[in-house]
Each structure stands twice: as structure tokens, then as C-alpha cells.
Amino acid sequence: xxxxxxxxxxxxxxxxxxxxxxxxxxxxxxxxxxxxxxxxxxxxxxxxxxxxxxxxxxxxxxxxxxxxxxxxxxxxxxxxxxxxxxxxxxxxxxxxxxxxxxxxxxxxxxxxxxxxxxxxxxxxxxxxxxxxxxxxxxxxxxxxxxxxxxxxxxxxxxxxxxxxxxxxxxxxxxxxxxxxxxx
Ligand code: HQG
Numbered sequence: 597x598x599x600x601x602x603x604x605x606x607x608x609x610x611x612x613x614x615x616x617x618x619x620x621x622x623x624x625x626x627x628x629x630x631x632x633x634x635x636x637x638x639x640x641x642x643x644x645x646x647x648x649x650x651x652x653x654x655x656x657x658x659x660x661x662x663x664x665x666x667x668x669x670x671x672x673x674x675x676x677x678x679x680x681x682x683x684x685x686x687x688x689x690x691x692x693x694x695x696x697x698x699x700x701x702x703x704x705x706x707x708x709x710x711x712x713x714x715x716x717x718x719x720x721x722x723x724x725x726x727x728x729x730x731x732x733x734x735x736x737x738x739x740x741x742x743x744x745x746x747x748x749x750x751x752x753x754x755x756x757x758x759x760x761x762x763x764x765x766x767x768x769x770x771x772x773x774x775x776x777x778x779x
Contacts, residue, residue: 597656597659597660600644601652601655601656601659604638604645604648604652604656605656605660605664607638607641608634608638608653608656608664608665608672608674609664609674609677611634611637611638612627612629612634612665612672612673612674612678613674613677613678613679613680614678614679614680615680616629616680619634619637619638619641620633620637621633621634621637623673623680623682623684625682625684625685626673626684626685626686627673627674627678627684628671628672628673629671629672629673630670630671630672631650631653631667631670631671631672632670634672635648635649635650635653650667653665653667653672654667662761662763662764663675663761663762663763664676664677664761666761675760675761675764676719676721676760676761676764676766677717677721677760678717678718678719679716679717679718680718683718684718686719686758686759686766687758687759688756688757688758689757689758689759690751690757691722691747691748691751691757691765692724692747692748693746693747693748693749694744694745694746694747694748695722695723695724695744695745695747695765696722696723696724696725696726696728696729696742696743696744696745697712697720697721697722697723697729697732697742697743697745697770697775698723698728698729698730698731698732698733698734698736698740698741698742698743699732699733699736699740699741699743700733700736700737700738700739700740700741701737701739701740701741702737702739703736704741704777707743707772707775708772708775708777709772710772711769711770711771711772711775712743712745712769712770712775713769714768714769718766719758719766719767719768720766720767720768720769720770721760721764721765721766722745722747722764722765722766722767722770723763723764723765724762724763724764724765725763726742728763729742729743730742741777741778742778743775743776743777743778744775744776744777744778745770745774745775745776746774746775746776747765747767747774749774750767750770750771750774755767755774756768
């Protein structure tokens with residue numbers, strides 16, 4: 597994807613996940629905001645973004661490695677990743693039997709002691725595929741580790757999981773008893 601679109605995608609993530617107020621946007625309880633307001637804010641943010649419109653957002657959707665945003669009925673939201681202070685409403689869903697979490701070896705001791713915590717985000721992020729988890733882990737340090745989460749078992753015992761997008765699942769925390777290390 598060309599640089600302009602990568603930068604645009606990062607700024608949209610920042611606006612919709614972390615700091616909507618910096619762009620004079622307000623998110624509703626499920627994270628939606630007006631698409632037209634977002635486009636206006638982006639056009640003001642950088643001079644070279646003045647001509648951007650829906651077509652550029654659609655190109656980001658088509659060319660990104662991940663599905664990060666949802667656009668519907670004149671509104672847009674981030675699928676996952678939020679850190680805004682008000683916890684967003686997500687729809688509970690039945691997870692697959694196993695999910696994966698990529699991290700770095702340096703975090704294993706606290707994770708195995710206290711479980712997976714959302715840290716600075718609203719939810720713990722889990723991947724439905726090991727390959728995606730590996731990519732996430734590689735961003736955290738030199739020694740990526742893929743943890744397996746027995747999500748089916750946790751769900752049957754009452755833990756709630758939420759859909760991010762097709763590949764990303766969210767939950768409030770994962771207790772160490774449901775986490776398996778690689779062999
Ligand atoms: C670690 C990307 C110590 C956890 C990805 C992770 C994802 C603990 C870090 C999405 C811990 C938090 C989110 C504990 C968890 N003690 N460390 N008890 N519990 N951790 O960035 O899951 O490309 O907030 O292992 O694809 O890495 O941005 O979460 O290393 O879906 O669209 O604390 O972001 O998507 O890191 O990544 P993050 P994440 P995008």
C-alpha cells in the first residue's frame with residue numbers, strides 16, 4: 597500500500613481507537629462516528645490530505661493486510677484496538693475452540709502468573725490464526741511466542757468473548773488456567 601494510505605490508515609486508527617477528541621469526533625457506545633466528520637477532520641489534519649474522500653478509505657479497506665475499520669450507513673468505526681476511556685459495547689459471540697495470542701518471551705512470567713490483561717486497551721486481543729498471532733508477537737520483541745488460549749472451554753464455563761473482525765477476538769481477560777505454552 598502506498599505511503600499516503602498507510603499514514604492515513606494510522607491516523608484513522610488513532611482517531612477511532614485512542615483520541616477522537618483530538619479530531620473533534622465523538623464515538624457512540626459501539627464506537628461509531630460520522631464518516632463525513634472524520635473526512636473533514638482528516639482534510640484539516642494535513643494539507644496534502646485535502647482531496648481525500650470515501651474512495652481513499654475504500655482503497656485502504658481493499659489493500660490493507662487487516663480489516664481494521666467498518667463503514668456502514670454513513671458511519672465508520674474501528675473493529676478493535678480501542679483505548680478510549682468509555683468501554684465500548686461489543687456483541688458477545690461464540691469463539692472457536694482455540695484462539696492464539698502473540699507476545700514476547702519477556703512477558704511470559706507475568707502472563708502465566710496473572711493471566712492475559714488488556715493492559716492499555718479495553719480488551720485482550722486474540723487471533724483466530726497462529727500466523728497472525730506470530731506477526732503480533734514479532735512486533736513486541738526479539739523472541740516472539742504464540743500462546744494458545746482454550747477459548748471453547750473458557751466460554752463453556754461462562755467467559756464472554758466478542759468479535760473484533762473475522763480474525764480478531766476480544767475478551768476482558770484470560771486466566772492462566774486457559775493458556776497453553778507451545779510444546
Ligand atoms: C502483554 C494489533 C504483562 C500482551 C494486533 C501484549 C492486535 C501482558 C501487550 C491488536 C500481560 C499489550 C492488539 C500481563 C498481556 N503482564 N504483559 N499480565 N497481559 N500482556 O498492543 O494484543 O495492527 O495492547 O502480550 O493485530 O499486542 O494495530 O495488544 O504484548 O490485534 O491493527 O501486553 O493490535 O492490530 O499490547 O495487540 P497491545 P496486542 P493493529
